[in-house]
Amino acid sequence: MNTETNYLGLRLKNPIIASASPLSREIDHIRHMEDEGAAAVVLYSLFEEQIAAEEQGFDEFLSATEDLHAEASSYFPEMTSYNRGPEGYLDHIAAAKAAVDIPVIASLNGASAGGWVRYARLLEEAGADALELNIFFVPGDLNTDAAAVEKIYAGIVREVRKTIQIPLAVKLAPFFSSMGNVARQMDAAGANGLVLFNRFYQPDFDLEALEVTPTLNLSTPEELRLRLHWTAVLHGRIKADIAITGGVHTGYDVIKSMMAGAKAACVASVLLRHGIGYISRILRDVTDWMEEREYDSIEEMQGSMNQRSVADPSAFVRANYMKVLQGYSLRPRTI
Numbered sequence: 001m002n003t004e005t006n007y008l009g010l011r012l013k014n015p016i017i018a019s020a021s022p023l024s025r026e027i028d029h030i031r032h033m034e035d036e037g038a039a040a041v042v043l044y045s046l047f048e049e050q051i052a053a054e055e056q057g058f059d060e061f062l063s064a065t066e067d068l069h070a071e072a073s074s075y076f077p078e079m080t081s082y083n084r085g086p087e088g089y090l091d092h093i094a095a096a097k098a099a100v101d102i103p104v105i106a107s108l109n110g111a112s113a114g115g116w117v118r119y120a121r122l123l124e125e126a127g128a129d130a131l132e133l134n135i136f137f138v139p140g141d142l143n144t145d146a147a148a149v150e151k152i153y154a155g156i157v158r159e160v161r162k163t164i165q166i167p168l169a170v171k172l173a174p175f176f177s178s179m180g181n182v183a184r185q186m187d188a189a190g191a192n193g194l195v196l197f198n199r200f201y202q203p204d205f206d207l208e209a210l211e212v213t214p215t216l217n218l219s220t221p222e223e224l225r226l227r228l229h230w231t232a233v234l235h236g237r238i239k240a241d242i243a244i245t246g247g248v249h250t251g252y253d254v255i256k257s258m259m260a261g262a263k264a265a266c267v268a269s270v271l272l273r274h275g276i277g278y279i280s281r282i283l284r285d286v287t288d289w290m291e292e293r294e295y296d297s298i299e300e301m302q303g304s305m306n307q308r309s310v311a312d313p314s315a316f317v318r319a320n321y322m323k324v325l326q327g328y329s330l331r332p333r334t335i
Contacts, residue, residue: 001290002297003283005039007241007263008130008167008193010103012039015254015298016283018276019245019266020044020107020132025092027099029276036279040103042132042266043096046089048110051119054086086119093126103129105169110156111137117159130167132195133160146177153182154189161190169193169243173200174226183234193241194234195266196227218269223247228260235261235306251285261303 003014018024018033018041030041089106096104106128108120120131135153157170168190174197176182183194204215224247231242244257245266257265270278295301 014039015264017264017266019268021268032276034100037283042105045107045109048116051116090126097127105130107132109134113155120160120163124164132169134171154185157189167192171195173198187238195243221249231260232306235303251282259305261306
């Protein structure tokens, strides 16, 4: 059977991509991912702040204002050395490309339009096969409306698209008021793919120390449903390919992603939890399922359960919402 898929114009041997995580910091881990069956790897992110630190003396700026805003410098890690820094990141791309045959996708994380987007060209020159643009912008100004936020996103995508020739994927958050329209805007701005969805690592309150503490929780399979929903809605309605990330933990999750209309399914949390070797188990479950149900190829199932045939997707969603509520029955609790 044929497990190949086309994503971002790249012909992948299967739809399983190792998404950005600390695992991609080591070349040996990237080799291991390839050996276990990963079709591509997304490197950990290079941040806008790192580029600013290197080009504009961002660290010095924070140090100079530390007395005025005592907490300011604690918001950021040491940016010039974080994850090797910008120059080290370029060397890491080159080393990864030399070590494996699968596509290596660079990741650039930013929150504002600016000169930092020119760094995307250096990532391309270092050998990246594609670029995943992870836009992380949470407006703190209550006067910033939804249209302004969307304009920022589209502007960043447009500027990066003009800078590079390699394929460009945009990793989005699910919190837009009109997700479908935002997807179309990213399409029009030049995105070759959309990665659904980014996960916000929201801080928690430490009630003992009375401090705000950073918190990182790995994804759970329940998070997949939101991704499946929007993939099924968008498939066939935008030009960009869709990759699902967040909640992909099993071979069945990969198959669901394909049937919704995704071209790739990205895994990270499950590898951090169970190890890189888990990729081969996921791939084996995919091929076993295909064989049992006589699917000849991955592409045969892609989009088979999307919503293109539904005239009014919003009515379809509301109908399912009501069915769920009507079908739920309260069961007596055992004490």
